[in-house]
Amino acid sequence: MGMTMTQKILAKAAGVESCRAGELLMCKLNMVLGNDITAPVAINEFEKMGATKVFDPAKIALIPDHFVPNKDIKSATMAKQMRDFARAQKIVNYYEVGKVGIEHALLPELGLVAPGEVIIGADSHTCTYGAVGAFSTGVGSTDMAVGMATGECWFKVPEAIRVNLVGKMKPWVSGKDVILHLIGEIGVDGALYQSLEFCGEGVAEISMDGRLTIANMAIEAGAKNGIFPVDDICRAYLAERVDREWTAFEPDADAEYARTVTIDLSTLDLTVSLPHLPENTKLARECTDLVIDQVVIGSCTNGRIEDMRMAAKILKDRKVADRVRCIVIPGTQQVVKACLREGLVDIFIDAGAIFTMPTCGPCLGGHCGVLAEGERAVSTTNRNFVGRMGHKNSEVILASPAVAAASAVFGRVATPDELA
Numbered sequence: 001m002g003m004t005m006t007q008k009i010l011a012k013a014a015g016v017e018s019c020r021a022g023e024l025l026m027c028k029l030n031m032v033l034g035n036d037i038t039a040p041v042a043i044n045e046f047e048k049m050g051a052t053k054v055f056d057p058a059k060i061a062l063i064p065d066h067f068v069p070n071k072d073i074k075s076a077t078m079a080k081q082m083r084d085f086a087r088a089q090k091i092v093n094y095y096e097v098g099k100v101g102i103e104h105a106l107l108p109e110l111g112l113v114a115p116g117e118v119i120i121g122a123d124s125h126t127c128t129y130g131a132v133g134a135f136s137t138g139v140g141s142t143d144m145a146v147g148m149a150t151g152e153c154w155f156k157v158p159e160a161i162r163v164n165l166v167g168k169m170k171p172w173v174s175g176k177d178v179i180l181h182l183i184g185e186i187g188v189d190g191a192l193y194q195s196l197e198f199c200g201e202g203v204a205e206i207s208m209d210g211r212l213t214i215a216n217m218a219i220e221a222g223a224k225n226g227i228f229p230v231d232d233i234c235r236a237y238l239a240e241r242v243d244r245e246w247t248a249f250e251p252d253a254d255a256e257y258a259r260t261v262t263i264d265l266s267t268l269d270l271t272v273s274l275p276h277l278p279e280n281t282k283l284a285r286e287c288t289d290l291v292i293d294q295v296v297i298g299s300c301t302n303g304r305i306e307d308m309r310m311a312a313k314i315l316k317d318r319k320v321a322d323r324v325r326c327i328v329i330p331g332t333q334q335v336v337k338a339c340l341r342e343g344l345v346d347i348f349i350d351a352g353a354i355f356t357m358p359t360c361g362p363c364l365g366g367h368c369g370v371l372a373e374g375e376r377a378v379s380t381t382n383r384n385f386v387g388r389m390g391h392k393n394s395e396v397i398l399a400s401p402a403v404a405a406a407s408a409v410f411g412r413v414a415t416p417d418e419l420a
Helices: 005-014 038-048 073-089 103-110 124-132 141-150 175-186 201-205 208-221 232-239 305-315 333-341 344-351 401-410
Strands: 024-028 031-035 060-063 118-121 135-138 152-156 159-166 194-199 225-227 259-264 271-273 281-283 294-298 325-329 376-379 395-398
Touching: 005 024, 005 118, 005 135, 005 194, 005 225, 031 038, 031 103, 031 141, 038 073, 038 141, 060 073, 060 103, 103 124, 103 208, 118 124, 118 141, 124 135, 124 208, 124 225, 124 232, 135 225, 141 152, 159 175, 159 201, 175 208, 175 259, 175 271, 175 281, 194 208, 208 225, 208 232, 208 305, 294 305, 294 401, 305 333, 305 344, 305 401, 325 344, 333 344, 376 401
Parallel strands: 031 060, 031 118, 118 135, 159 194, 159 259, 194 225, 294 325, 294 376, 376 395
Antiparallel strands: 024 152, 271 281, 271 395
16 A cells, blocks of 8 residues: 555655554654744753753744734743743744744745655644645644754654645635635544645645645644645745755555545635634625624735735725724735835725734734624634634634635625625
8 A cells, every 4th residue: 555645754754664544653853843932831841851952953943923022021031031042052043023924934935844844843833834745743842842852753644634626716716715615524623633635636726825824724624734745836936945955755646545525626615714613614705794893814824925915906995994903914024025015015004904013913812903802803814713812702703815805895704706
């Protein structure tokens, strides 16, 4: 029996010829990631275990993105601990305020992740990097500490679900709609500790920004990781960013999958997830009675330049509804510069939105857009759990940038087609 993409990557990292689902492997790591919330815990554990030196200062990334610029004394203290550790250990990939971006937007942009590599991060959305053909997954801070010290991590080889993409997407439909549809079909535990392996002719329909969005939300279906094949679109993306050698893996023709899910992209429509689980999906056009108080366009899921362009296309020469606060959050400083260069910032501000710095901020109810009791938001973020964006009696509706921008104009869930 052949191997899946994920199995091939893990086998290579473990130094074995082959592996099967359920096996335990000790794998060498290409990158260990932490942020200003999770890294301080990992640093404490690193010191408790008696470690004094990281395994490779160039293979650790410390990204202060959740509460930076610091929102209070506690967050400033956590950021300082990570900063001091980075300086003491001479961490190459530490990005201070002014250079930082949202971690899962920043690492691919900088070329710090590549096909065939194994990446762990003390953040559940580390699965984002499967978009470039890597095995990447979220871990706890203790695993991060061990990874920083040893450069290795244990994995149970996951079973795989084959997600076969066919057909062509309609206008306005994006990677966000694809992943929301998939989660709605299989559920938040539909891929529990499994690999979501995307394939089929429809992959070519999805841009790299769209693939990063889809892989980012693999965890919302319970998946260990999500992964895309390395095609010409991916190679062009990598050519501008990665200057080291990398290896792309394709699944064997006789690879074993737990099941196959086929998605006909031509039948997909704009989709939203209603409170309080990502699996609670409906078509956006069926939810136009839901009045909103806030719109957030950004995050590690949808803060890339393609997302900014889509939102700006809708908001151009239009106004955000009086009752709505619209917050636009670019994923990285390079996205900020592109928005400035292309005139998108003027469009957002003229529409009545606020354009802010790269931050995870409102996604986890941290800052820069926390919801009060009884408020409802449409957000391009990745989770809509109870209290996720603020008060436990607030609500979050997950959507694409197209739906979010249209909703900002109407003050309710809306689609771009309503603006015609």
